[in-house]
Amino acid sequence: MKFSATVTLILGICASIKAAKTRPNIVFIFTDDQDLRHGSLETQRAVQRHLAAKGTTFTNHYSTVAVCCPSRVSLMRGQAAHNTNNTAIRAPGGGYPKFVASAENENYLPHWLSKADYNAEYIGKLFNGNSLLNYSPGPLGWRHIDVLLEPYINTHNTVVMSENGARPKHYSGFQQTDVIRIKALERLRLLIDEENPFFLMISPTAPHVQNLYDPPAPPARYYGLFNDTTVPRTPNFNPPQKYQKGKPSWLRDLAPLNSTQIDEIDLLYQRRLESLRGVDDIVDDVVEMLEKRGIIDNTYIIYSTDQGYHLGTHRHSGKSLPYLEDSNIPLVVRGPGVPQGVISRTPSTVTDFAPTFLEIAGLAPELHPPFFDGASLLTAWKHPNTPALAKKKEAINVEYWGSAYTEIPTWSSGDYGVYFPGVYLDNDYKTMRVVGEKSSWMYSRWCTNDTELYNTTDDPYELKNLANLTDPHTRRVKSRLNALLMVTKSCTKSTCRDPWSIIQPPSPRHGKRVETLHDALDPHYDAFYEAFPLVTIDECMNYQFAANEGPFFPPSAQFELGLEYRNSTDNFAYATADPIETIAENSPLAGGWEQRQATYETLVKAARVLTDREINNPS
Ligand SMILES: *[C@@H]1O[C@H](CO)[C@@H](O)[C@H](O)[C@H]1NC(C)=O
Ligand SMILES: *[C@@H]1O[C@H](CO)[C@@H](O)[C@H](O)[C@H]1NC(C)=O
Ligand SMILES: *[C@@H]1O[C@H](CO)[C@@H](O)[C@H](O)[C@H]1NC(C)=O
Ligand SMILES: *[C@@H]1O[C@H](CO)[C@@H](O)[C@H](O)[C@H]1NC(C)=O
Ligand SMILES: *[C@@H]1O[C@H](CO)[C@@H](O)[C@H](O)[C@H]1NC(C)=O
Ligand SMILES: *[C@@H]1O[C@H](CO)[C@@H](O)[C@H](O)[C@H]1NC(C)=O
Numbered sequence: 001m002k003f004s005a006t007v008t009l010i011l012g013i014c015a016s017i018k019a020a021k022t023r024p025n026i027v028f029i030f031t032d033d034q035d036l037r038h039g040s041l042e043t044q045r046a047v048q049r050h051l052a053a054k055g056t057t058f059t060n061h062y063s064t065v066a067v068c069c070p071s072r073v074s075l076m077r078g079q080a081a082h083n084t085n086n087t088a089i090r091a092p093g094g095g096y097p098k099f100v101a102s103a104e105n106e107n108y109l110p111h112w113l114s115k116a117d118y119n120a121e122y123i124g125k126l127f128n129g130n131s132l133l134n135y136s137p138g139p140l141g142w143r144h145i146d147v148l149l150e151p152y153i154n155t156h157n158t159v160v161m162s163e164n165g166a167r168p169k170h171y172s173g174f175q176q177t178d179v180i181r182i183k184a185l186e187r188l189r190l191l192i193d194e195e196n197p198f199f200l201m202i203s204p205t206a207p208h209v210q211n212l213y214d215p216p217a218p219p220a221r222y223y224g225l226f227n228d229t230t231v232p233r234t235p236n237f238n239p240p241q242k243y244q245k246g247k248p249s250w251l252r253d254l255a256p257l258n259s260t261q262i263d264e265i266d267l268l269y270q271r272r273l274e275s276l277r278g279v280d281d282i283v284d285d286v287v288e289m290l291e292k293r294g295i296i297d298n299t300y301i302i303y304s305t306d307q308g309y310h311l312g313t314h315r316h317s318g319k320s321l322p323y324l325e326d327s328n329i330p331l332v333v334r335g336p337g338v339p340q341g342v343i344s345r346t347p348s349t350v351t352d353f354a355p356t357f358l359e360i361a362g363l364a365p366e367l368h369p370p371f372f373d374g375a376s377l378l379t380a381w382k383h384p385n386t387p388a389l390a391k392k393k394e395a396i397n398v399e400y401w402g403s404a405y406t407e408i409p410t411w412s413s414g415d416y417g418v419y420f421p422g423v424y425l426d427n428d429y430k431t432m433r434v435v436g437e438k439s440s441w442m443y444s445r446w447c448t449n450d451t452e453l454y455n456t457t458d459d460p461y462e463l464k465n466l467a468n469l470t471d472p473h474t475r476r477v478k479s480r481l482n483a484l485l486m487v488t489k490s491c492t493k494s495t496c497r498d499p500w501s502i503i504q505p506p507s508p509r510h511g512k513r514v515e516t517l518h519d520a521l522d523p524h525y526d527a528f529y530e531a532f533p534l535v536t537i538d539e540c541m542n543y544q545f546a547a548n549e550g551p552f553f554p555p556s557a558q559f560e561l562g563l564e565y566r567n568s569t570d571n572f573a574y575a576t577a578d579p580i581e582t583i584a585e586n587s588p589l590a591g592g593w594e595q596r597q598a599t600y601e602t603l604v605k606a607a608r609v610l611t612d613r614e615i616n617n618p619s
């Protein structure tokens, strides 16, 4: 009796260690504002060689809110931004302090990974608003977190970070992507030696602009490498008036870009590609270490970004727009069971990552949070060209509240409310994308009551706004997209994953339920879908306010918006870090070839803690 109990116990322990060791590790390399549509991913040799050739590239991956902090909070919670209510980079709409105040900080990805006995660690930029004022305690949930802090998150050549909530340190003489690479490799080395599987997220700010609209400072060794490259002159680059006049809101009134602005855009593109070479070094080094240590085949390496970016398209430069350049983003996945060298059109969004990671980690379903809007992609990653999976995910909700920022130094002001240069306020919209095999569409409703409709199969540059066409087929498409958007703009959980489920026409044809846009286009359903009211935003505001957002479907949705799963944060406000003394940039630019091989010990030696004057805000 005693003997067999001991044997069972020993076998039990062995089995659990084995289970821990065989579960795959995850390394998530996550950039900031990286475009897909302007071709940045193709210029990255390490991403192509180590990830795309050895894994699958997903060409229909989307950000559902085109600005950093909201998109990152969506990723970390597996929810649409209308449910996290983190909808801007600053108060009152969003930012890290709102994430903390809403108690979302106590219930997001690293907490769940820890429940699955994963060692979850983070290096780099997490959220805007994580600053010198609130570095301690650090963001919760991570076993180890080393975060970039405002006001230095976007200063690639002045690196200030806090390790697990400790007093911030400055890494003099180092470029940001190099610091993140060296630190991430040190953590990877330690993580590999441990028994538990690990999740390591590596988040440089590259290729984000510096300050408000200066190009990023790449590692010095890559500066000038792309001097001769210009932004691809696609048909929507600085388009003629006949297209621009069909655009909504403030965009309609933008003057054509002049040569000064076009030069600035090309220069920004060059520095962006060079700064991505620094990220390529991260990919090279991570893959090399995983290979050397013999665990590459049991590790998922995921490469993606928070949202996209546009350079000169629709006469503007920056993010925050509903067009493909800002929404459709890089996603490359390598790992156990993921086929090599494959391109997949299966759609997915940023909200799908958290459920995917929990499935990889094997966390028991009863321990998952009850509020996921996204769904695991693991099956799609392993079977990337399965039409049934693609069909299920064809409807993509994109949303935005608040200002659009122009990220080049010279802008044309337009006729709309500019309250400080380069910022356009009338930029709230709700967008439905259908990314189908047979047809694809984009439909948007704006706070200015403008409507957009593009046939993106025919017009991937989103130039020909069809919203005013009155022929039966266009009207039919528009009424279905409007009904679908009416649901997705406030969807939650299963209604996000299957929005058609609650807008079924009363009498199905041939006993078939509507599952796709194609099904819904049956003329038999015209009266039903045309009866839906228009999606409306009453006024342009810079945060989500339910009473401003027109009718809801179902009407009860206006009272949900994720409130059951977070604390209310009405009238949210916070201060921004404004130290008495700011730290100067490295001069000359850091990141020369000698730093390509710099060790962790050298980096630690270069670090010093910030002084009181460098930390304190005078107010
Ligand atoms: C969230 O609300 C609960 C219940 O009112 C409260 O106990 C908790 O302290 C709140 N959390 C935060 C971060 O304010
Ligand atoms: C690239 O252009 C910059 C600025 O225009 C210049 O300073 C630099 O020397 C050039 N680099 C190369 C490698 O041509
Ligand atoms: C559609 O019609 C409205 C109302 O006449 C007009 O304001 C708008 O500019 C038109 N949109 C396009 C894309 O032509
Ligand atoms: C382009 O327009 C900007 C803003 O109006 C102006 O400052 C700049 O001088 C113009 N450049 C040229 C070449 O006209
Ligand atoms: C908004 O636009 C729709 C057509 O797209 C029109 O029917 C409605 O009257 C407009 N509402 C306002 C307040 O202008
Ligand atoms: C959309 O574009 C595709 C591809 O050009 C075309 O076949 C289709 O007829 C278009 N649909 C409509 C409704 O115009």
Ligand SMILES: *[C@@H]1O[C@H](CO)[C@@H](O)[C@H](O)[C@H]1NC(C)=O
Pocket (backbone or CB within 6 Å): 085, 092, 093, 543, 544, 545, 546, 560, 561, 563, 568, 569, 570, 571, 572
């Ligand atoms: C979202 O945040 C804003 C700003 O704090 C607040 O006014 C609004 O009521 C919140 N909405 C929801 C649905 O929580």
